[in-house]
Amino acid sequence: ETGVTQTPRHLVMGMTNKKSLKCEQHLGHNAMYWYKQSAKKPLELMFVYSLEERVENNSVPSRFSPECPNSSHLFLHLHTLQPEDSALYLCASSQGQSSYNEQFFGPGTRLTVL
Amino acid sequence: SQKIEQNSEALNIQEGKTATLTCNYTNYSPAYLQWYRQDPGRGPVFLLLIRENEKEKRKERLKVTFDTTLKQSLFHITASQPADSATYLCALALHYAGNMLTFGGGTRLMVKP
Numbered sequence: 001e002t003g004v005t006q007t008p009r010h011l012v013m014g015m016t017n018k019k020s021l022k023c024e025q026h027l028g029h030n031a032m033y034w035y036k037q038s039a040k041k042p043l044e045l046m047f048v049y050s051l052e053e054r055v056e057n058n059s060v061p062s063r064f065s066p067e068c069p070n071s072s073h074l075f076l077h078l079h080t081l082q083p084e085d086s087a088l089y090l091c092a093s094s095q096g097q098s099s100y101n102e103q104f105f106g107p108g109t110r111l112t113v114l
Numbered sequence: 115s116q117k118i119e120q121n122s123e124a125l126n127i128q129e130g131k132t133a134t135l136t137c138n139y140t141n142y143s144p145a146y147l148q149w150y151r152q153d154p155g156r157g158p159v160f161l162l163l164i165r166e167n168e169k170e171k172r173k174e175r176l177k178v179t180f181d182t183t184l185k186q187s188l189f190h191i192t193a194s195q196p197a198d199s200a201t202y203l204c205a206l207a208l209h210y211a212g213n214m215l216t217f218g219g220g221t222r223l224m225v226k227p
Contacts, residue, residue, distance in 0.1 A: 004157070031213065042118070043158070043203070043217035056214055090157050094213055100146055100165070101213065105157030 002026055004106035006091050012112045015081060021109045023074040023091030031096060032074040033103065034066060037088040049074060050096075081113045117141065118218035120204060126224045127194055135189040135221045137204035144206035147187045148215065149178055152201045161202075162189075194225045 004025045013019050025032065034046040048056035049068040063085075065077040074091055088110050092103040117140045127133050137147065146165045150158035164171045164180045164187065171178045177190040191198050201222045205215040 040219070042219045043205075045214060045216075048214055055212075092157070096213065100163065100207075102148065102160035102163065103158075103213070103215065105159070107155070107157050110155075 004091060004093055004104050006089075006106035006109050008109060009107065010110045010112075012114065013078070013081065014114050015083070017081075018077070018079040020078065021076040021089055021091075021111075023076075023106055025072055025074075025091075025093040025104070025106075027093060027095075027104060029093040029095045029104070030071050031094045032068060032071075033092040033094075034074065034076050035090040035092065035105075037090055037108070039087075043090070047076075078111075081111075083113050086111055086113045118204060118206060118216060120202075120218040121221045122219055124222040124224055126226065129195060129225055129227050131194055133191040133194050133198070133223055133225070135202050135204075135223065137187040137189065137218055139185050139206055142208055143182050143185070145209045145211075146207055147178070147180060148205045148207075149176075149187075149189050150203040150205065152203055152220065158203055191223075194223075196225045196227050199223055199225050 007022045031050045033048050036044045046060045047066040052068050063080050067075040088108045090108045091106040094101045094103045119138045148163045149161045152158040162171055162178045164178045175192045179188045201220040203217050203220045205217045207215050
């Protein structure tokens with residue numbers, strides 16, 4: 001595997017379910033990001049991790065819980081979501097959180113909340 | 115808060131012509147702007163970065179300009195091809211925000227043969 005991978009690619013869940021999204025980067029980067037992309041809305045930054053420490057939260061509801069066990073892996077734990085949380089969730093990585101480097105995105109997880 | 119506007123309407127052009135996409139921002143001047151391409155069902159792919167002290171950047175058929183007075187960046191694709199059809203996103207980073215990007219809504223480009 002190369003680049004940034006995300007699993008699952010598609011997820012359908014009920015409002016009472018608990019699920020997790022997984023992201024893995026094979027680029028040796030030390031910063032990772034979660035974004036939300038809803039229909040007809042810009043990409044929204046949710047969480048930023050640099051050197052495995054959370055740097056930015058951006059006032060995301062507590063029903064979204066990130067976890068970064070090491071510099072290559074990032075999880076987004078989901079519980080008691082709402083239908084309006086249905087969106088494409090994108091993971092990205094970069095070399096350095098405070099530099100001018102490009103971000104490499106994964107293919108995303110298409111989440112549908114029923 | 116920073117607001118970024120891109121043409122929300124799709125841009126349709128004929129193959130071989132130059133496509134010009136606009137990115138306007140309000141409030142603070144960004145440290146730099148990035149442009150990404152996104153195809154349906156895929157994550158964005160980085161294309162170009164331009165810093166606040168740069169007027170123009172080029173990469174093959176792509177050109178980006180940055181006018182801090184107008185608070186605007188223009189993205190040009192010369193000799194456009196149907197394979198250039200995609201959504202193009204601009205993103206900016208503020209001086210204090212490191213690599214945390216604020217994205218525009220994107221412009222969908224359709225290049226017709």
